Amino acid sequence: MLDLQGFGGQFALGALMTLKVAAGGLVLGLILGLIGAVLKLSKSRIAYAIGAGYTTVIRGLPELLVVLIIYFGSAGMLTRIASLFGYQDYVELSPLAAGIIALGIAFGAYATEVFRGAIQAIPKGQIEAAKACGMSRLQVFFRIVLPQAWRIAIPGLGNLFQVLLKDTSLISVVGLEEIMRKSQIAISNTKEPFTFYFAAAMIYLTITIIVMLAQRRAEQWASRGMRGRDQ
C-alpha cells in the first residue's frame, strides 16, 4: 500500500476541493449549455451566431488556456470595471471562482451540442400537440421538451462530466488547493514525487469509477418511464 506519511488528511481535503470545483463547473456548464442549445436552435440569425461562436471558439481552445485567461485576464478587466464604480483597489477572482467559471464555460460549449441533439430528437408531433393544447412556448419547453431531452442527454453529459473531473487538475496551475496542488505540497516535504502523484492518479480513478456507476443509475432513473430495456 502507498505510504502517504500523514498527508492522507490533506489529500481528502484536496479531493473535496476537486469535487467542489467539478460540481460548480457542472451547474454553470449545464446552464450555459441549455442557453447555448436554445440559441443555436433559434430562428434568429443573431442568436444562432452567438451560440455557434461560443461553441466554436471554446471548443477550439485548450482548457488550460481558458483557465489562464479567466484567472489572469479577468483581474485586469475586473479592476477596470470596479474603477468605473469608484472602487480603487485591485480586484481579482479567487482560484476557486476562476476555476468554476473556466470549467463551466468549457463544459457548456460541449453540453450545448449534447442538448441541441437531444432537443432535436424530440418528435415534432409532441410539440405541435402541446401547442394545440394552448401551451405557451416556455411551457412547451419546460413541460414537454426539457423532461424528455434530459433522458437523451444524460449519457453524453456523463461523458462530459468525466472530462470535467479530469480538467479540474488544471486549476492547480493557478494555485487552487485540489488534489494535484496537495500532492505538490506533500512532495516538497517528502521528496517522493512518484508516490504522491500515483496516489493522486488513484484518487482520480476512484472518482471516475464512482461517477461511472452514478451515471448508470442516472440513466436508469431518467428512463424509468420508458418500456423495454433499450431507450
Place this chain on the structure above:
Amino acid sequence: MNWNWSVIIESLPRLFEGALLSLELVAISVLVGGILSIPLALMRLSSNAYVSTPTLAFTFFFRGTPLLVQLFLFYYGLAQFDAVRESFLWPYLKEAYWCALIVFTLNTCAYTTEIMRGAIQAVPSGEIEAAEAIGMSKITLLRRITLPLAYRIALPAYSNEIILMLKGSALASTITLLDLTGMARTIIARTYMPVEIFFAAGCIYLLLTFLFIQVYRLIEQRMLRHLRQESAAG
C-alpha cells in the same frame, strides 16, 4: 480599454515558434500512438484474458486520470527511483521534451485503442463470415477486410481525438516546455500583458484547429470516396 496591438505583433514570431513545437509534439505522438493502437485494439478484443486484461488496465489508467497527473508522474515521479536514474534511458527521461512525447503518445494511444476497438466491433459480421467462407486465413482477413473497414469507421471519431490532443498539448507548458501556451506564459511574465498575449495564442490555436478540420475533411472525403459514389448512384 487600452488594447495593445504592438505587443501582439512583436510577440507573434515567438508564438509561432511555440506553435511549431506544439504541432511537432502532436504530430509525432498521434502518429506513433495511432500505429500502436491497432495491435492494442486487437489485444483488447482477444478472448484470452491474459492478453485483454493488461490492455484494459492500460486504457483505463490513461483515460481515467488527468493528462496533467500522467505528465507529472513521468517527469517528476520517475526520478524517485534510483534504478531509473542509473538506467541508459535516463538521458531521455530527464528531458521534458521526451517525457511530454512519451506521455502524449501513451495517452492518445489509449484513447485511439478504444476508438479502434469500437470500430473493429462495428465491422459487419457478414463481411467477415463471407471472407471466412472464401477461405481467407485469419491474418489475410484482418489485413484485407477487418482493418480497412475498421479504420474507415474510426475516421470521424479519430479527428476529435486529434483535436483533443492538440488542446492537451498545452499541458507541455507545465513541465517547462515552450510550446504555444508555454511561450505565451513566458512573454506574459516579461510584458505583463496577459489579455493581449493569451488572445493572440488563442487565435493561433483556433487557426490550427480550423486548418486541421479542413485538411481532415479532404482526407476523409478521399478515404470514404466509395461511400459517396454509392449514395450518389442510389
